[in-house]
Amino acid sequence: MLERALSGSAAYKRLLGGLLILMGLGLAAYITQWEHGLMITGMGRDVSWGLYIAQFTFLVGVAASAVMVVLPYYIHDVKVFGRITVLGEFLAIASVIMCIMFVLIDLGKPMRVFNVFLYPAPNSMLFWDVLVLNGYLLLNIFIGWNVLEAERKGTHYPKWVKPLIYISIPWAVSIHTVTAFLIAGLPGREFWLTAIMAARFLASAFCSGPALLILLALIVRKYTNFDPGKEAIDKLLTIVTYAMLVSVFFVILEFFTAFYSNIPGHMETFKYLFVGVDGKHALVPFMWLFVILAVAGVALLLHPNIRKDENLLVAACCCVFFSMWLDKGVGLIIGGFIPNPFGQIRQYAPTVPELMITIGVWATGFFILTVLYKIAVSVKEEVRG
Amino acid sequence: METSRRNFLKIGGLCALGLSSLEVAEAFAKSQTAKFLNNPQAVTAKRWAMAIDVKKCWQAEKENCKDCIVACDWAHNIPEIPVQRQEVRWIWNEKFENAFPDQESSLEPEEIREKPFLVLCNQCLQAPCVRVCPTKATFKNAEGITMMDYHRCIGCRYCMAACPYGARSFNWRDPRPFIKKINPAYPTRERGVVEKCDFCVERLAFGKVPACVEACKSKALIFGDLDDPNSDVRKALASRYSIRRKPGLGTMPGVYYLI
Numbered sequence: 001m002l003e004r005a006l007s008g009s010a011a012y013k014r015l016l017g018g019l020l021i022l023m024g025l026g027l028a029a030y031i032t033q034w035e036h037g038l039m040i041t042g043m044g045r046d047v048s049w050g051l052y053i054a055q056f057t058f059l060v061g062v063a064a065s066a067v068m069v070v071l072p073y074y075i076h077d078v079k080v081f082g083r084i085t086v087l088g089e090f091l092a093i094a095s096v097i098m099c100i101m102f103v104l105i106d107l108g109k110p111m112r113v114f115n116v117f118l119y120p121a122p123n124s125m126l127f128w129d130v131l132v133l134n135g136y137l138l139l140n141i142f143i144g145w146n147v148l149e150a151e152r153k154g155t156h157y158p159k160w161v162k163p164l165i166y167i168s169i170p171w172a173v174s175i176h177t178v179t180a181f182l183i184a185g186l187p188g189r190e191f192w193l194t195a196i197m198a199a200r201f202l203a204s205a206f207c208s209g210p211a212l213l214i215l216l217a218l219i220v221r222k223y224t225n226f227d228p229g230k231e232a233i234d235k236l237l238t239i240v241t242y243a244m245l246v247s248v249f250f251v252i253l254e255f256f257t258a259f260y261s262n263i264p265g266h267m268e269t270f271k272y273l274f275v276g277v278d279g280k281h282a283l284v285p286f287m288w289l290f291v292i293l294a295v296a297g298v299a300l301l302l303h304p305n306i307r308k309d310e311n312l313l314v315a316a317c318c319c320v321f322f323s324m325w326l327d328k329g330v331g332l333i334i335g336g337f338i339p340n341p342f343g344q345i346r347q348y349a350p351t352v353p354e355l356m357i358t359i360g361v362w363a364t365g366f367f368i369l370t371v372l373y374k375i376a377v378s379v380k381e382e383v384r385g
Numbered sequence: 386m387e388t389s390r391r392n393f394l395k396i397g398g399l400c401a402l403g404l405s406s407l408e409v410a411e412a413f414a415k416s417q418t419a420k421f422l423n424n425p426q427a428v429t430a431k432r433w434a435m436a437i438d439v440k441k442c443w444q445a446e447k448e449n450c451k452d453c454i455v456a457c458d459w460a461h462n463i464p465e466i467p468v469q470r471q472e473v474r475w476i477w478n479e480k481f482e483n484a485f486p487d488q489e490s491s492l493e494p495e496e497i498r499e500k501p502f503l504v505l506c507n508q509c510l511q512a513p514c515v516r517v518c519p520t521k522a523t524f525k526n527a528e529g530i531t532m533m534d535y536h537r538c539i540g541c542r543y544c545m546a547a548c549p550y551g552a553r554s555f556n557w558r559d560p561r562p563f564i565k566k567i568n569p570a571y572p573t574r575e576r577g578v579v580e581k582c583d584f585c586v587e588r589l590a591f592g593k594v595p596a597c598v599e600a601c602k603s604k605a606l607i608f609g610d611l612d613d614p615n616s617d618v619r620k621a622l623a624s625r626y627s628i629r630r631k632p633g634l635g636t637m638p639g640v641y642y643l644i
Contacts, residue, residue, distance in 0.1 A: 036558065037556070037557060037558050037559065037576040037577055038555070038577070039468075039471055039557040039558035039576075041557075043557070044468075044469075044470025044557070045471070045472060045474075045545070045553075045554055046551070047470075048542045048545040048546060049542060049546060103541075106541070106542075107539050107540050107541055108539070108541075108542070108556070108576065108577030108578055108579075109538065109539050109575075109577040110539075110540075112520075112537070112538075112539045112540075113539055115520040115522070115539050116519050116520055116539070118412070119520045119521050121519050121521050124516070124518055124543070126519040126541060126543050127519045130519070182543075183546070186513060186517070186546060186547045187513055187547075187549050187634035187636060188513075188548075188549025188550075188631060188634055264487070265487065336546075337546070340551055341548070342479060342483035342486060343482065343483055343486030344483060346470070
């Protein structure tokens, strides 16, 4: 089936070409990092994880969200999702690959990464995260590919795929739970030390991922002959709406605990993020943009015309996706390091090469996604003939 | 033809996987603990700990005495990195409000507010850095010292996120050009790995006290076995009131401050 990725319209090739350019720029920046080390980033002894790990955290959510089409289709027999499950699974593949890349580029000694398997450390959440992420990647490759191939041949997928599909459902929950545990169990990082971290991660995953999937489905419908179906998009929209409301609710819960308890360690990061402390407020604009987009997203999602007016739908999905990206891909990880263990505010800003590498990884993910979607859509067009 | 090529590739892949797993099985079969003898001169303890007598520290003959810091920097080839956020530190000075951010009232005696407090790795009994390390590159030795294997560390910096004391440093760049004079008795590090104070485990092996303890002319740094009631540390703790950094986190630090 791979050969279907090699031919395509001029627009398809232009898109891949554009992504390749961004990937090349990212690679050039990464070669600089390989030569000089992580000194070329804005990270330091106070904010020791930056944009890379923040993108990783966010993208684990996007990957996990595939379960939101797989679960209703295979467990609750929601037939309208039948046409787009493969889109969800392929989105998961691209996202997990980005996750793995973001972890690898963040390592000081990437050539030693296999030490994680040579000297397994079950007490480390990172060890488990490596296992569940790679497992999830393999599951989605096997499932997505076999189901699509069966569709092409007009047969039912092999029997052994079914148990994998059932395993993939709790597995999706596990990748995001373990990623939340990565940061939620550290003494002294009060901003992260919250029991609802995993729940918050899942809620934000289940709105940002399906929101992206809706946007992708609309793009696919516009540029190809494959129609994912209005009902499928409506169903996804319901999921996005509930998950977004729960996400916003969880953020409010965090505020309540921090400020009603009045414990300085729990309040300090929120103050830094939303109003700034000691005249230092680099992330304040981002966090208020998050608030504005989140409120706008909720308002649009609850608008009575959202199922009729596609412009509203696109705007709502963009608001949801970008607000959740700001919350998790910017504020959550970086905020956890500010103030530092000495109670000082040491700010972080990514450098140009760091941004180029980050964009390069995103471009790689979208390149893989484009190729996979091209294959899936070609098969679907062919079958419907 | 197509299916047979596919099957060939599938079987080939499985064979490659099987062959490579042989290596892993072999590695597991071989893994036995190394046998070696301790240096007979070595000093040993159940749990090494330190008490810092801040009064004595402040009564040093010199103003702004940094003897211990200088001795440590020399002993461990610590680079002087010009960019603050990329600095490598094993032992350094902080103000009371920074070393003890949740214990200050801002009404302490001026001496306490203004004079320096030495900070270093706390050699926690329940070390979060050891708990989170995905490769066991940071680990506890039999004498309670949290150690680093610079050759195993993958540089993920999870330990830095986990340490509540900011005691860990990452080599953001190659440290070697920034070492003034290299001490051949201790390895220099490469870029990309984390490091921190190891209570001079390399000196204890030869019966010597840590470099900072030896360098302090005021005898402000008291080093010994926390599990031995007759050790200097235990005697000091029994006779004076002491505090530890962030005791509420349950890390059980092994560095005490005699106030």
